[in-house]
Amino acid sequence: MLYQSTIPQFTKMLNNLSKILDKAAAHAELKKFDVEVLLNSRLAPDQFHLIKQVQIACDTAKLGVSRLTGREAPVHEDQEKTLAELKARIQDTIKYLESFSEDDFKESEERKITTPRWEGKWLTGWEFAQQHAIPNLYFHVATAYSILRNNGVDVGKKDYLGEMPYKK
């Protein structure tokens, strides 16, 4: 079940984030400034800039499913500086997400999850997914969106949510 609560939606949100970055690039081109100004923007001086928000969104997805399944995650060195590099990072993360099957998650709900920061403390996989990985993924995508919104990029909630599989 945690497969269904994580993989499809993490993939969708990272694709939405990639398209939001395209809108940032189009805005910068229209206004004739370098898109890297936006990539280095933030909402507060002690907040991570947009590049880091995208990197953390990717890592939240990648490390989230890695921890839930016990499968090793690819290493990313956080060297991205350009829009093209950030989009490649997103695509690389999506490729990793797409390598999972429901079977990989079969013991994930009860698995003991910890991270280097938690000093030996742990959560069950269910708690980790619901209270940590999922809210964090949305937080960093929404924060990346907000940084662009605050800088005049024409993004709206549909860009954040993406397409819905409506039926008639």
Add this chain to the structure above:
Amino acid sequence: MLYQSTIPQFTKMLNNLSKILDKAAAHAELKKFDVEVLLNSRLAPDQFHLIKQVQIACDTAKLGVSRLTGREAPVHEDQEKTLAELKARIQDTIKYLESFSEDDFKESEERKITTPRWEGKWLTGWEFAQQHAIPNLYFHVATAYSILRNNGVDVGKKDYLGEMPYKK
């Protein structure tokens, strides 16, 4: 199952939002300005202000579970203007969330969900929860947080995520 993916976490996030509003009030008091300045702030001129972000976060939770279960939701008139009124709105929404049991959600995954804006189109309950209600709830809490972060309120991601049920 959709009970477990919505009710506990929606409740937790609304409680976190209420505490974030307390931090906004404390900041305004310290800096000697009226907290209503913050309540009427936004990240872009064509974005909803903080009051509306809180109202929508509440309605996303309330209408989300109402639609998933077919249970009627209490009506709120969006008249809140003060911090106390916003916090009462949050508490009223939490009270409604707390009235649900797992049993209320037993047919929710397959239920056909529509909203007045969708002109007759629909999603399954599972799709609606995963792709619409849950991401929207996090979006509006994160946006409320970002508006305050952008205005110098001392909030951090722990305020957004809330306490974790760590075990040793």
